[in-house]
Amino acid sequence: MNKEVDPVYRLNDVHKVFPDNKGPVRIMQDISFTIRAGESVAIVGSSGCGKTTLLQMMAGLDTPSSGEIIFRGENLQHLDWDAKSRLRNEGIGFVFQFHHLLPEFTTMENVALPAMIRGENKQAALDRASRALEQTGIARQAHQQVNTLSGGERQLTSIARAISLEPEVILADEPTGDLDPENGERVADLLIHQSRNLRCTLVVVTHNHHLAGKMDRVLGISSGEIHDYTHA
Numbered sequence: 751m752n753k754e755v756d757p758v759y760r761l762n763d764v765h766k767v768f769p770d771n772k773g774p775v776r777i778m779q780d781i782s783f784t785i786r787a788g789e790s791v792a793i794v795g796s797s798g799c800g801k802t803t804l805l806q807m808m809a810g811l812d813t814p815s816s817g818e819i820i821f822r823g824e825n826l827q828h829l830d831w832d833a834k835s836r837l838r839n840e841g842i843g844f845v846f847q848f849h850h851l852l853p854e855f856t857t858m859e860n861v862a863l864p865a866m867i868r869g870e871n872k873q874a875a876l877d878r879a880s881r882a883l884e885q886t887g888i889a890r891q892a893h894q895q896v897n898t899l900s901g902g903e904r905q906l907t908s909i910a911r912a913i914s915l916e917p918e919v920i921l922a923d924e925p926t927g928d929l930d931p932e933n934g935e936r937v938a939d940l941l942i943h944q945s946r947n948l949r950c951t952l953v954v955v956t957h958n959h960h961l962a963g964k965m966d967r968v969l970g971i972s973s974g975e976i977h978d979y980t981h982a
Contacts, residue, residue, distance in 0.1 A: 756823065757784040757786050757787070758785050758786065758787050758821065758822060758918065758919060759784060759785040759821055759919075760784045760818070761781055761783055761784070761808075761817070761818070761820075762817055763781070763782055763816070764782070764819060765778055765781070765814060765816045766778035766800060766804075766814050767815040776974060777798075777800040777803065777974055778800045779974045780975060781971075781975070781976045783978075785951060785953065786951075787951055788950070788951060789951055789952075789966050789967065790942065790945060790951070790952040790954075790964075790967070791953050791965055791966065791968075791969060792954050792955075792961065792962035792965040792968045793953065793954070793955045793956070793970070794957070794959070794962050794968060794979070797957075799972065800974070802923055802955055804971065805921055807819055807826075808921060808953065809842055810826045810829070810834035810835075813826075814827070821837065821919075822841060839864060839867060839915070841917055841918040842917050842918070842919050842920075842921060843912030843913055843917035843919070844921050844922075845909055845922035846923055849896075849905060849907070849908045851904060851908065853895065853896055853897040854895075855895075856892065857883065857888065857892050857893070857894055857895075858876060858883065858893060860896055860907060860911060861883060861910045861911045861914050862875040862914070864911060864914055864915050865879070868915065878915070879892075879914055880892065881914075882910040882913050883907075885910070885944065886940060886944070887940070888903055888907065891903055891907075900933075902929055902933030902936065905929060905933070905937050906936075906937065908925075909925070909937070909940060909944065913944050913948060916948055916950075917948070918951065919950060920941070920950055920952045921953050922941060922952070922954045922956075923955050924956060925954065925956070926938055926956065926958045926961060934958065934961075935960075938960070941954065942965075966980075968980050
């Protein structure tokens with residue numbers, strides 16, 4: 751596949767319906783867009799509009815009710831859970847709003863986990879983690895238990911974990927949503943810097959319009975439909 755021609759993501763007529771005791775609830779309809787290699791894209795919208803659900807579907811963590819999500823030429827709906835897990839480990843770094851770090855492990859051990867899951871030996875995984883922590887500016891906290899870190903430090907650890915395997919795509923779900931303005935700005939700038947440094951695609955779900963304004967494109971979800979606000 752030619753990365754310069756073929757998009758990293760192609761979404762075709764994606765619909766998402768949730769069952770409810772009062773009847774099905776449609777939160778997404780006719781969602782279609784592409785994302786090119788190396789592009790940075792913000793997805794914005796009001797709470798409950800489906801932004802996080804869309805990101806989870808793009809990661810293969812959820813499935814659309816109908817339509818197609820094509821990642822690197824693979825239709826995610828045609829893959830079983832193990833194949834999706836391998837695809838995520840090989841090509842996607844995920845940054846969660848609430849970190850999902852393991853409190854019983856140190857900062858470095860948390861960052862090393864994706865490489866160990868991939869099958870790298872422990873020392874190689876720790877070496878990767880050390881480089882990622884240097885890049886995110888929290889190498890001094892490498893041997894701290896993550897439950898002793900501040901909120902900003904935990905989010906930086908989450909970013910270090912996401913970039914440790916040099917992914918083709920970083921998906922970030924409200925990465926500044928739980929942070930004060932100063933730490934939020936630091937995390938936003940770091941995400942953009944690291945995506946450019948790795949030459950990878952960055953997709954961010956955010957309420958932070960300042961962060962969204964720094965991205966190449968801004969897509970919005972409203973009334974279950976997608977809109978391109980980039981030139982609005």
